[in-house]
Structure formats: C-alpha cells, structure tokens
Amino acid sequence: MNKVEEIKTISGVNPLKCMKCGKCSASCPSFNEMDIKPHQFVTYVINDDVEALANSKSAWKCLSCFACIERCPRDVKPGKVIDAARQILIRQRGQEGLSADEIPALLDEETPQQLLMSAFRKYRR
Amino acid sequence: MRRIGVFVCHCGSNIAATVDVKKVVEMALQEQGVVHAEDYPYMCSEAGQVRIAEAIREHQLTGMVVCSCSPRMHEATFRKCAERNGLNPYLVEIANIREHCSWIHKDMAEATEKAVILMRAAVAKVHLNAPLQAGESAVTKRALVIGGGIAGIQTALDIADAGYKVDIVEKEPSIGGRMSQLDKTFPTLDCSACILTPKMVEAASHENITIHTWSEVEKVSGFVGNFTVDIRKKARYVDMDKCTGCGVCQEKCPSKKSLNEFNRGLNTRSAIYTPFAQAIPNVPVIDATACIKLKTGKCGICEKFCQVGAINYAQTDEIITEQYGAIVVATGFDTIKLDKYGEYAYGHSKDVITSLELERIMNAAGPTKGHLERLSDGKAPKEIVFIQCVGSRCSDDRGKPYCSKICCMYTAKHAMLIRDKYPDTNVTVFYIDVRTPGKNFDEFYRRAVEDYGVNYIKGQVGKVAPQPDGSLLVHGVDLLENKQILKKADMVVLATAIEPNADVRKIATMLTASIDTNNFLTEAHPKLRPVESPTAGVFLSGVCQGPKDIPETVAQAGAAAVKVIGLLAKDKLKTNPCTAKADELRCNGCSQCANVCPYGAISYETRLVNDHGIREDRRIAVVNSALCQGCGACTVTCPSGAMDLQGFSNRQLIAEVDAICR
C-alpha cells in the first residue's frame, strides 16, 4: 500500500469530498503554530505528498481537540488526516516505540496501569 | 403467429458506440416471428419514422419492437407512428438498450449480449400483446393550487386569466407566503410588499379564483382530469362574511403573549390576529391554543367589541369536497432548524439571527419597526458579521447537501442595505464561494463590494462565542491570506439553508407524487418536463421542486399554469387501456380483488355464464375501466387466476422472464 492509500485507510477520509470552506482552520486552536494549515491537509494527500505532511510541524501541533472533525460540513475530518500522518510516521520509525521487554525497567509504584497500557497501545502498533 | 419488425436505433453514438447494432439486427432476424429487422442512426427522427412506416406496409407487420432509449422518452413517439400507419399502438414494445445498457456498460461484447437479450424479451412480449383501444374520460375544468405564496398566486392568476376556475388552499390565515415576510427583493431592491400585495389583491378579486385560507388539503382521490379533494377549513371563529377587518378585536384582546409567527417569533401577537396589515383576506383568526374564552370559557372581550357580531366561538372545522381536473403543488419552503449547529450560538445569543429574521427586523412592520437594532439590548450594531452556507452544502446529517441558491444574493442585499442606511456600521461577509449567476446578479454583488465597502472574506466561520460584555467573538479564517481571524461583532446573521415545507411529504403521499430524499418533489423529466410531476395531472410550482428565487419562481409558476391550461382545455382525455380484466369462466366471485383495489374499480354482477355447455348464473368481478389505473394488485390476489392485466398479462411477463433466462 502506498502512503496515500495508507493515510486514506487509517483516517477513513475521502479527501476529494473537501470543498475548501476553511471551517477547520477557523476552528483550530493551534492554527498559528502550524506550518501547514488544517484546510490544506487534504491537498497534500491529493497531491501525493504525505511525506511533507508527516514531517510538518502541524503533525505535532494538532491537539486532537476534534473541533474540525465535529464541525466539518463535508465529513472530511482534517483531524483524522493529521492523526493518520502521525501514525504513519510512528509506524515508520518503529524502533522508537516501546517494546514489551523494556517496560519492567520503566515501571514504578506510582505509574497507573492505564497510562502504561495506553502508552503501549499508542507507540507500539 | 405475429409478423414482427425489429428496429434498432444507434442514437447517434449513444447506443452504437457500446452496442454492436448490426449484431442485434442479425440476432433479431433469427427470432421466431421476426420478419424484418433494421438499424438506423436516429429511429425517432422523421426519416427513421418513415422507414418504420415503410416496413409496416411492406412486411405487413402485426407487431414491432424498437430497441432504443427508455420507453419513458419515446414510447409515445413510436406508438403514434405505428397508429398513423395502421398498426395498433399497443402492439409496439420498446427494448431499453440505452439507459439500461449502452450508457452503463463499457465492454462492447457484454453490452451487445445484453442488448440482444433485452430485444428477445421485447419480441417475446409482443407475440402476446393484444391490440387495445384507449378509452376516454371527461375533464373537470377547475384547478386546485396548494399553497398561496407567490408561486401559488402567480399560477392561479395565470390559470384564471385563461378563463378557468381555480381554488387556492393556504394553511395560514392569509395568502402571501414567504415573500410577504421579505423587506426588499434583489437585485433591484424594490419593496417586496409593494410588488406582492397588488398580486394578492388581484387574486382575491378575480372572478375565477376562490381562496381558502386557514385550510388544508385532507384527502385526494381520483386521477388526472377527475380529482376529488377534501379540504379542511379550520375553525376561524370569525364570520368571514360579517367581519369588516376593523382590527378592534386585536387591540382589545387581553391574551397578547403568543409568539408572532409572521415575525419569526421575534415579538408577540394577540390571540385573535391577522398575520400582517395587508393580509388577504383581512379577516382575523382566533388561535384556539391562546384564546382565554376558548380555553376557560371566560373573557369574550372580542365578541363584546365587535360591532358587526362576527365573532363565533362555536365554529368548528368544516370539510368541503371539491372536484378538480388538475392540481398544482406550490407549498414553498422554510429555513432549517439550527439546533444542531451549536457552534454558531443561535438560540444561545439573541444577537445571532437568521437572514429571514433580519428581513423582519429591517421591515417597517417588523418587531423593531424597521430599526436595525440588537434584540438583546436594543443598541444599534456597529459591527455585523454575515455567515454564508449555514446548513447548505453539508454532507453530514446536520445540514442539507444542496446549495440553497438564494443566500449569496440576499446576503449581498442585506449587506448593501445596511451599509446604505447605516454607513458607520461595518459589514463583513464570510463566504465559501459567491454564487451569483443570473441577470444583473454578479453586478449586484460587485456593487456591494465596490460601492458599499462590504468586506468579503473567503473562509467559513468555525465558531461564534458570546462574550461577557454582550458582544460576539467570531472565530473565522481568511483562506486567501492564510490567516485566522478573531472578530468582535455586535450581531451575527446566518444565511440558513432552506428546506421544503414540512407538510410537503404528507401532500406528496396524498397525491402519489414522487419526492426525493431532500423532500423536493420530483419532476417528470429533470430537463424537459420541469414543472410536471410524474403523476399525471399534478404540477409543480416554486421551491417545492427545488431552491429558486422570486423571478425563477414566477417563471415556473407561469409554466405550470400553461401546463394546467393545456390539460383543462381538453374536453376528453385518453385513458390508459392497460386495465385489469376478469375471465368470467375462471372468476368465482370471491371478492378478494375488490378488497385490494385502491380505486374501488371492481364491482360484481350476476351474469349468465356458459361454462363448457353448463349454463348458470354466476357472480363475476367486473372492472370499471374508467376507474382502473392498471396497478395489477388484483391480478396477484386472485386465487383462481381469473384477473389479468391487459398490456402486462401473466403470459406476457412470463414470456419476458423466459426470454431473459433462456
């Protein structure tokens, strides 16, 4: 699967549905921190430039507040697109994630089990 | 054995590009009973019909199959052609090899194979077709218009001017509809009431027009030319003949807390009310849910003050039954509910309003007497933000997938009027696209920008946040500058999507008229029959068919009227001869068919039957062919198989099945 297909599969978004209304960018609390703005995310997917999106500042500036997902009139969900770009990056790096045998060393009494599990899920896919 | 001719149309390249027409001709000649087959670029053309005529004569055809476009397009053309040349029109069948074949398949071999099978099915059917004669039915020369807005009024006036009687049924206390709520109209900025009220008066005083306001269509039966309609005239509690419209009752009424529907609920009205000053008829109605007398029995103030004794608390709903030859649906629209759009704070702040509400605020007869002011504190707004496409062009379940069409223009109008009247008020419009096709429309929008300094920003608003100081913080974006915008506003106006009136589905069901998923009525053909419903005798006028502005509505209203006049001008209509018929030898008079018939077309008579030499009186089903519409429900219900549908008989349909599965 190429990157574009991968991002479409992970996010479940059809980028062609976007009509460039900009409601996502108007809603985004991190807009000023981002180099690629939310309404532009789909353009990068359409133009087959997932690499640039995954390596943008935006990928790590998105707060996952879901305002764009909630308000998008076309069901395009830029938040999911950028989340998928992050996922691609994480999967690519692979070795940067946690592996099960590293965990015991990191454990201490105070760490909630739930945090551990969610961190494991997030970084080890 | 029938002598059948098969005519294969190329439809230019529409069919011939994907279907090997020569092959279809070749295969047709191998079918039993086919004595002639040919192909031609345009079978429906004059020259094509001449070839059919020649073939009918030359080969003494007793049946024909045309492999062409959908029968919904040209069945009538080819049947008429056959009739002119001495072949009964019901001996013609169409094999739909365009819409059902060439247009949807790409592979030539596959499409050709399917076209041959469709041709075979049609040939198999024609073998069993019987020559049928169309009957006649009379036409009631009176039309019904449902809805008394500008669409309904214009349709009624045009029909009435041609000399036919028209009734308008309007559910509100007055005719006038949405247009009567508007202040000014684009692109000329003339006052809506000034151009509408003369038409309302003309309709009310026209000798051929009867107006039933405060009335609703209750039941529809019959068919084209012969509809029977029950109209519920809701209790008005005011005698229409006695009332002089002086208005004293409305002044004296002590119950004044009901929301004023005409002003979109922005202020209140009395329990006895006329919706607006120029209402027609100028006779008030009593709102039974608010009237103290009707609720508690105590009050009666309006009755006391009415000098002509027009008040009648004992009035009840009345159902009248009328006959019509044609029905026009002109039920119009409403704005969508905004409760799913929490981000725009509509309903949360009084200063976030819809465009239709702004229309009332700007109107001299509106809740603020025409002064532009904030509904929260009565102050004049200095900064106004307009948001376009609120609920339009949404593919999620919150809004409507279509463009509401009128919002770009009325927003430009509002912006311009505000800048004109209040030059120190800033106006900003957030838009996605500005769509202004239409005569003088784009010029109008450019005037708003160039002459009136309206600030147009490309980008949808994400959120409107009411602030503690009473202002509104608009979170927008300028996509062309790639900048986020935070704008403080005193008033926000939402260009809310329009949707067909909520009652239209009920009316469409009564009329058996088709309706789409957005509740717009479907036209008989999207391009060529835009004002007719697929249901014969039902016509469409105005926004009930699709979003449109006033000039388009008036144009469509006139077009619908012409179609109605064309129908009413006929003394007789040809009826569909494809009706049910009972075989007297097989019918056992069980009455099951009559139970399922939606038209009451089946009755029973005792008849002397000669059943293979046994002569006896039997109870036999008889179909009234004038009433039967040919649905075929009875044919399947009949336990003895006596009932059959002419034109779609059991044998014909089975022959088609067999030909396809061969």
Place this chain on the structure above:
Amino acid sequence: MPVTENWKPTIVAFCCNWCSYAGADLAGSSRLAYPADVKIIKVPCSCRVNPMFILRAFEKGADGVILCGCHPGDCHYSTGNYYARRRMTLLFSMLDYLGVEEGRTRVEWVSAAEGVKFSETMNSFVEKVRALGPNVRLGDLRCKN
C-alpha cells in the same frame, strides 16, 4: 451448472414503472455502472409481480431475482408496494425450503430520484449472487422445455 471462471449470473430485476424503472433510467443517464448481468422487466407496480414469476425465473435458470418498487408511502397507486412487501416476505420465507438460498432474492425501494441507489443496489446484489455461485439447487426442478 459447473462453476467456471467466466461464469456470469443471470439476474432478473422487476422494476415498477413510476419509481424504480425511472431510477434505473436515471442511473443510466448519470452513467452509473452496474453489471450487465442485470436484466430489467418493467411492471406497472411492484404489486403486479406474482410470486409465480419469481419461481418461474428460478425454474428457468435465473441466479437471482430482485424486485424494486417505490418507497413505502410513495407508491403511485397508494398501497401497491405494501402488498408486494407482504407477498415477498411470505414467498422468501419459503424459498429456502424449495432450495433457493435467501441471498438470491431481494426487495429494494428505489425512487425515481435515486439513480445512485439503484446502481449501488444492483452492484451489491450481483456481488452477493456471484458469491453464492450458480443456482444449482433448483437444477433438478428446472423445466427443460
């Protein structure tokens, strides 16, 4: 019938004149493709379709039969599609007993404005019938005339 690589199912679609046939026309004029295996028979109303027609189609070798009518409440003849729905529910409940799998029959409401739905319906139905393979179980009963 042996399952071969190029096997194509035979599918009969009964479409009512007012909604579904017009919906099929719209699918055509909108160029919304669906497999050529579907052959449409026009009937005035879905209630004209006698369950016998469907059995006949299976007898003669059809691999799937679909009946399309107006949406409930929108029938041109007011109530025809309700009769069709009842009749087909009854028929379909007995097909399994006759040896015809449930997936080979279907009733779908398609309005004149739903070209997209018509095409999607036909695509998914054909896919389902293809997955079921040739209708062999009625083979012994099939008339060979």
